[in-house]
Amino acid sequence: MAQARLEVADIFRAHGPAWRLANAGNISLDQLKVMSAIERCRTAALGGHVTRCEDCAHEHIAYNSCRNRHCPKCQAGAAKAWLAAREAELLPVRYFHLVFTLPKPIADIAHQNKREIYNLLMRVSADTVIRIAADPKHLGARVGITSVLHTWGSAMTHHPHVHMIVPGGGLSADSTKWIACRRNFFLSVRVLSRLYRRLILEGLARLHEAGRLQFFGDRTKFADPAVFHAFLQPLRKIDWVVYAKEPFAGPKAVLAYLSRYTHRVAISNSRLIRFDADSVTFKVKKYRVNGAGRHTTMTLATGEFIRRFLTHVLPKGQHRIRHYGFFGNGNRAANIARIRGLLGAKPPSREGTCGENDNDHVPRTIALPCPCCGGRLIIEGTFAPAQHPRAPPETNRTAA
Template structure:
């Protein structure tokens, strides 16, 4: 009988096979075991009973790991609500910076350092363009979300940036960008390439990338990077900026893979749904072995504690509450208020009164007893 198509089922069936062919980091082992335990007796939970028909059910705790496809849905929705509340009535620009695949080997051994350099370099680039007196002559704002995957789960490191179309000057004036234009992508590409390679070289010389020891190979890679065209994408959000916020929000607290993309799993082979951007965004299905799917998924396990969503400029957490009202005043925009959806979710949390009973459909499932965690089989 075929296994239920889920990442949890793939890990259960294929983790030993992957571990036999490659060395997994402690962090990768931890993520796999979190997903295996998610919503099972291993984490404990509650025994529920209906107050009308006395039907019983079990509700197990979630692992809340940001790599788990079954968790963090509410956190993502709340994040989107907060970002919508901070939107300014200006044209936003969706800008994407992609690292060349030449760096994939270095990312394998030093992911935290290279991801951090990507954030640092992208902000330095956009900030320099924004502060240029010949351009916007002020401070930009930016929200950036790190993605490390492509549709087929191969390593494809890129940074999605949502940038308000304008900058605030030192005197508090708002300098708007052209409605369909922020900065030239070719100039952005050149600047981010030079800045990133320079920072890489400094990191190597400072000993922050100790697993890179072959000086000739390091020099070859750095020279290769300088000879490549770095991909930068920029598009104005003339309408419905909220859709970009929602797109970023889907992966603000989760990563790489959702169970809905797994079409089937027979215990060995997995059918993976993906969008082929080179073929008119057509939806296709590819077949992978379970071990190969899991190997690709583990490429995107982030270092523990790494912040993959960051805010910069006047959107930085330390000054956002102060700067946004000032900017709204400068552009004569109304003050943002908490959305009805957010207020409703907070009210729902305060008045939660059990789950609807799926048996009688009239009663409520209420907690009857707490269930202690049980040791996972084989653990």
């Protein structure tokens, strides 16, 4: 029999209560809610369904998901629905991938001011691309952007950065023409980096002046405007990391990429190797190393693993995926239709959408496949949270 896959939930259930007790007073309400959701996810505590496979008649108990956006088990369904909407918006052009990061000194401040600095990072990175792209010396067009906020490195350290997906071109100022960029070049990374640096530093100064930044521990000295100004000065002289990856090999490759990145959490269950009362071992990737040594393992004390995971809990209401430019939510559909018309592209087919034959007689199903044969699971009944599931009725059982 195959060994059950290790999950973050297992670590939380085994060691979460002791960790919460030891760190009482230093855990936010949002972090406590995330821990509770992950511990209860797909257990009887949330209720569930009694199902039967329509192919092999296997009877299965499917517990409900917590649907928390930080839960490693709940992202596949959310990503699938989100990607279906994005597929209908794909344009028949090349797409580019940009990454904007924050220098470590600012990332350290962001740890204590997540909402303000994460919002600044996403807003300024998008504004940087929009401004440079609109300049006739570069592209002279209004572009569309999909931005995804990540706050972690492979070892779950705090590393805020934005992954940005941009079509290779944009609308002219009067929206009557599509202006394409060069085949393998979108915008100058050097120019982007310098404007991005200036806008972030100006934004930080405004936040500090407005009293919207908080400082704790050894950073309380930054509350003094003169000290904070002196802290920012060296950052004006260093190069900030903005880089462009190879353009995607067609719109479908964009979807494959987004399926891995948009709904990712700090660590997936597939990266966990083992854990005990003292430590957790998991897979990590060294991005600055090429070859065989790039993939390795790391072992952290169990309490430190939990702390690092919870570092990446976003503030309530913080949007991790945002759209800018002609992808802005207000006019997205009209802009996409206009661009398709300019490019002479057909709208995507709507095959597989719900039709007039859908009715109450279609059996209710769940997204999970049958664990025996992979077939579709039909819902036979439900049970409430914290209740024991009833057995499927005898009439639905298949004779051996």
